[in-house]
Structure formats: C-alpha cells, structure tokens
Amino acid sequence: MSEMLTKSAARNIFYGGSAFFFAVFIGLAAHSHYYAATVSTDVAGLTESVERGKRIWEKHACVDCHSILGEGAYFAPELGNVFVRYGGDKDAKGAREALKAWMQAQPTGIEGRRQMPQFHLNDKELDDLVDFLAWTNKIKTQNWPPKVSG
C-alpha cells in the first residue's frame, strides 16, 4: 500500500485539510461580518462624525498608547468604555465636556506621570472623537471589560 504513503499524498491531505478549516473559518467570518454589521454595533448611529472621529483616532495613532476593546498598547487606559467611565451613560453632555477638557489639558507635564501629547484638535474634531468613543462604547462586547476601570 506504499503508493498512498507518499509525500505527495501527504501534501494533498495537508492542503485539503487546511482548505476545509479555512472554509469553515470563512463561513463563520461571513456570519460574524453580518452580525457585526447588524447586531453588535449601532449601525444607524454610525454617522459621518463617528467615522471622522475614527480617522482622527487613527491619524494620531492613539492605539499605540491606549487600547480599545483591549487591543493596542497597554501604556495608557482602555478607551473602549471611556465614555461610560466619564459618566456618559447618565450625563452624555457632561462626559463629552469632561473628555474634551481632558484632551485640551494635555500634556500635564507632571514629573513622573505618563504624558499624553497635545494634538491641537479643534472643537469640531474633539466632538468627532468623542462621538467615535461614545459609539464604540455601545458595541456589544460580550460584557467585556469586567470592570468599568477597563
């Protein structure tokens, strides 16, 4: 039966098996795509200002200090739920003002404290960024993070 013990048969099983798992993965990813685009995110609330906020988030590489939904650098606090940490669930306006004020007050320059750069965002950009963070806060994340501390 040595004809089947060849390496070319091994290669075929390797390719076939991998293709099988990959096909399963693609199928589940397609379902997850649908889920993310309909169930877990606020699609109606994904306004242009939220998108602009996301681009500002990217332009300044915020993810290279902060994490968002637990991904990113771990140098600065998690921001996926920062809106609720600032009380945005109870007082959205107050949280917005507090976040903007925080951004504008950076860097603190306090010795021995981690410093956040001043990005010179104008008021509209700050609003967009807060819109993005508020939108992100509404993503259904299977109840992560465990504590509001992020």
Added chain:
Amino acid sequence: MTRSRTPTLTDSTIPDAAAPPADDWGPFTGLPGHPLMWVLIGSELLVFGAALLGLLGGRIADPVGFRLAQDHLDRLAGGVNTLVLLTSGLFVAIAVVRAKAARVAATRGWLAASAGLGLMFLAVKAVEYATEIGAGWGLDSGGFITLYFLITGFHALHVVMGLIILGIVARWPTAGNVATGAAFWHMVDLVWLLVFPVVYLVR
C-alpha cells in the same frame, strides 16, 4: 547562471543520504490509511473531545437553561442518524475490502451506497435544524443552543467533507486511497457515537 567554482563547505555538497522507504513514517507506520490522515483524525478527536467536555462543563454553570433547550431536541432522529452512520460505515469498510481485492466496480458501488447514507444523515439533520431554526434558535443564541449548533454543525460539515473525499477516492479507487478516505469517514462516524449521547441524551 554559472555554478560557483569556489570550494565550498561540505554540508551543501553532500548529496542527500539514501532515502529510507517511502512507507516508513516512524511511529505512524502501520496505521491503515495515510499517516497524515491520522494527524487530521487525531486533531479532530481532540477538538470534539474538548467541545463535549466544554458542553458538560457549561451545563454545570446553567443546568436549567441547558435542560430547557435540550428537551427540544429530537432524540429519536439523533438515534436513527446513529444507525444510518453506522450502516454507512459498514458499507465503506466493505468498500475497503473490495478495493484490496482490486475490484473497482464493487468498490465504487459500496462507496456510493455509503455516500447515499451520508446524504440521508444530512437530510435528517437538515429536518432537525429546520424545526429548531423555525423555533427561533440561532448560532448566536448562547448557552446550550450555540454549543449544539457548533458541535453538530461542525460534525455535519465533516460529513460534507467526507462525501467529497469519498467522491475523490471513488474516482481513483486504489486500495491506499480507499483506506485513507474510509479512515476519514469512520472518524466522522466515531465522533457522532460520542456526540449523540452527550448532546442529546445526557440530561
């Protein structure tokens, strides 16, 4: 494209040592079917074993929710499907015997019979799924329902994969190919022998 004439270190110039025979697969030698198929079989058994342990572990955390969902399963259909797969396994095992005797037509006939039962399994499963989905169940319902769909769905995809493999080995029905394809099919069968009692009956 000239070869370098520089004297070189010998490890690049030593020809590969005389190769051992192609059917020497170390510890895998002697397994029926291709050794790499057994790597796949082993991986699958680990996956399903872990999933079943996960299911019963999850059940400890939420016994009531699990029971309420589980009571809606069609246990009779699950039992019938067990018999279908076992019979299908018999047919494919006979196909292996015939393939060893190089009886191509008989081999293909038994493979086809086996695949037919595989299709019947899928049909029964589809009826079950249709009822359950009609009752509002979905892959992301959570708890028992999610695990039920994941485990049986992943198994059903293996049946589909098995049908494809049976088709391929029916096209090239050498003894080795048929043994390799049969090994996969039996693995699908074997997994169901554990899935059926644990998912449907443990309650």
Added chain:
Amino acid sequence: MKYESQSIAKWYWFVAMALFAVQVTVGVLAGYVYVAPNFLSELLPFNIIRMLHTNALIVWLLLGFFGAAYYLIPEESEREIYSPKLAYLQLVILVIGAGGAVVGYLFRIHEGREFLEQPLWVKLGIIVAALIFLFNISMTVLAGRKTAITNVLLLGLWGIAVFFLFSLYNPANLVLDKMYWWWVVHLWVEGVWELVMASVLAFILLKLTGVDREVVEKWLYVIVATSLFTGVLGTGHHYYWIGTPGYWQWIGSIFSSLEVIPFFAMVVFSFMMVWKGKRDHPNKAALLWSLGCAVLAFFGAGVWGFMHTLHPVNYYTHGTQVTAAHGHLAFFGAYVALNLAIMTYAFPHLLKRSPYNQVLNMASFWVMTSAMAFMTFTLTFAGAVQTHLQRVLGMNFMEVQDQLALFYWMRLGSGIVVVLGALMWLYAMLGPKAASTELAGQAAPAE
C-alpha cells in the same frame, strides 16, 4: 554556498541586522519611558517609539524570511534564482519603504492601526515588492526540484502576501476593522509564518544533522498540518470581546488550546533529528539557535499563549501585561531566534569562511535568551497583579500602573541585557574574525 545567487541573501540580512539593532534599541527606549515617563515626551512620544519598535521588528523578520528564501531555495531547487536583478530591485524597494517609514514616523507621518501604521505608499511598495518576490521565487521553484521544504515555504510566503492585502481594508465600523485586521496579524504569526518557520527549521536541521531528507520532510508535513488545522480557527481567540458573536469563545478556546501541538512537535522533531543525526557539524552556534528556537517558541507561543487563551481566563487578562509577556517571548522564540539561526548557519557559507566566532555567538544566545525569559516572567507577574487590581478589584488604570513600577524597572534591566546580547551577536557575525578566517578550501572539516 553552492549557487552564486544565494549571495542575494547576504544583502537582505545586512539590512535585517541593522533594523534588528534599531528594534531592540528603540525597545529599550520604550522600556525607559515606562519608568521615566517625561523622557522625550514632547519630542518622541511613546506611540511613535512603540510603532518604531514593532514595525522595525516586523520588517526585519520579513527581510530575514526573504533572505532565508533566497538562500535556501537555490539549494533546494538546485538552480540559480530566476532573476537576481529583480531580487535586488525588491530589496531596494523594501529599503526605501522601510527607511521612508522610519523617517516618516519621526515626523508623525503614519497611519493609525496597530502594526499597520505604514503610510499607504509604503504598504503599496510592500505589495509590489512581495509580488516581485513571489514571481521570482515561484519561477525558480517551478523550474527546479520540488521538495516539501520549498512547497511549504512557498505556501507560507504566498500566504504572507495574500493576507497582507487585508491591511488595505479599513472600514468605518470598528468591529469590522478589527475583525479583518486580525486576518493580517493572526493569520500571519499563528498561520503562514509558522509554515515559513517550520520549513526553514527543517532546512537547517537537514543540513546540520545529516538526517535523511525523507524523514525531515514527513515531519514537516505533520507539523505544518497541525499548525493550520489548529491555527486558522484559532483566530477565534481574538474574536472574544471585539463585538463578534459569542460562539467564538468556544471555537477560539478549543482550537487555540491545540495551537500548542505544532510547537511541541517542533521541539520533539528538532531534538529527534539531532539525536538521530549522523553529522557532527562544526557550526554549533547554528544548532544552538535552532534548538533554542524550537524550545523558546514552544514556551513563548505555546505555553504562554495557552495560559490566557481560554475565554474565561482571557476575559480578565485581555489587554494586560500578560499579553505583552506572551508577545515578547513568542516573537523572540519563534521568529527572532529562527532568523538568527539561519543567519548564523548561512553566513559562513556566504562569506566563504569556516564557522567563526562560535563561542561569542553561543554566549549571545544565552545572554539574550536569559534576558528575554526574565523579561517574560517580569511582565507575567506584572500582568497577574494588573489583572487582579484592575479587572477584579476595579482599580483605576494609572493607579495600578504605579503599583507595577518595580516590574517595569526589572523589564528595563532585562531589555538592556537583550541589547547587549544582540550587539554581541552582531559583533560575532560581522566582527573582525568574519573577515579573517579564510576557509582553507578543500581542507574543510569533515562533516
């Protein structure tokens, strides 16, 4: 060196070595900012330092892989590289892209997704370079002898290029952005990179131990099969908390627990090969790096990955220093050590020397490895404390970070030692002896 065009590898590896030095140096800088946060905070903020650290790592590892491909494919395929000119063109594009990215980062020119911060023009350059590379390599392989090593390596390299394309997709919906971002990141490091790793390791061991090719190649298929059978659906362990459905918790937990299998198989494989090997190869340093690679990958990627991959654990540890610990040892073990192994093996051939500076090279292995292990333990403890204070007790992030100061000092210390080890290694590779130990032609040691 049997084929002229293998010397292409040398130039790729020179660039890789330079970026290696940059990567570890910037890493120490980042570690220093952790303990002295005001340092350079205006001139070079942490986010820029970090993208330099991670991007330099990724690019030098890729350059190392490209070099490895150019080195081993001629020997495996038994012919010269299809077009050395294209290979050098590819290198020039990559150097311009990498250099442009580094300088750009210093001036805040970057995009903003983790690890994919390269400006669009650099991404496109990478894609062009990858296409040139794949064309060149595939033409060589197709025309020559086909071995399991070239097969697997080629599949891995094609996978790298294909999945990189997802770096161009950046939708406004953060969840979708993250979902496909992992198609680059996870399917690279826990998918196709493993194919490159396994095939390069197989090549080195084949050469160093003299074990039959037949045996090596069968093992190779077994290992890469388990990598992809587990690793593809193992992507699920990144889909727990980013807005994807809950079923990934089960899929991710089950499949990624099994991702340890291929790494374990690589350890068994490497030691078996050495044990069964008939050859007493003089390049002991290359052997040390190869075995070290398998073992450290097993611990870093396998064990440290498993530690926090089950979803009930990950719920608490996700995005803490535990991840940092795992990331550091996994990259060092699986991919840094692999590159250092193949370079250590191949450089004497490329320079037409007998193996040189072996003692220094091996010393650098132990220095770097001990320091990385220490760093990993430090970060693991930091992560455990952080998880408890922040995720269980709910303490504020910065308060918790203040509690971790001691760990960050120790991490900085181990980082400095890593840099020393890296410099030792670079000196061993490029220093004076490399230029003086002329190979005595036919009097090469019996191997």
Added chain:
Amino acid sequence: MNPDIRRLLIVWAALSALTVTTMISGGATSPARVGALGLAVVLAAAVIKVVLVLAHYLDLRQAPGWLSGFRLATLVLAAALYGLALIG
C-alpha cells in the same frame, strides 16, 4: 462469505444493538430524565462502540499499540464526561 465481510457484519450488528440499548437507557422516546445508572449505560455503550469502530471499521487491530492508546483516551474522555454529567 468473505471472512472479513462476515466479521464486519457481526460488528455492525453489535453496533446496532448497542445503539438501540443506548436509545432505550437514554430515553430517546421518553421525556423522563436519565439517572446515574442510565448515563453509565449510555456512556459505556458509547465507549464500546467507539472501540469496535476503531478496531474493525478503522482496522486498528492491525496496529495494537495505537488501538490501546485510542482506547485509553476514549475511556479517560468518557470518565471525564460522566463526572461532569453527574455534577451538572
């Protein structure tokens, strides 16, 4: 009859009988709960079936080392499943 096929038929008959046993003790047609003893029967039948499939359908009787390895693994798995089932 070909002895191999006769053997396979006997194995198939045994597997079918065990399946019917499983369905009865597992209450496939009744809504009643399954007790500890019923579960033990169900899982024991499953283990025997798995081993029969391994040995005869998969022909692992040709490779006794592998067969006993798989048998042990199945037993351990079934024992763990039984334990979890009793707790839950």
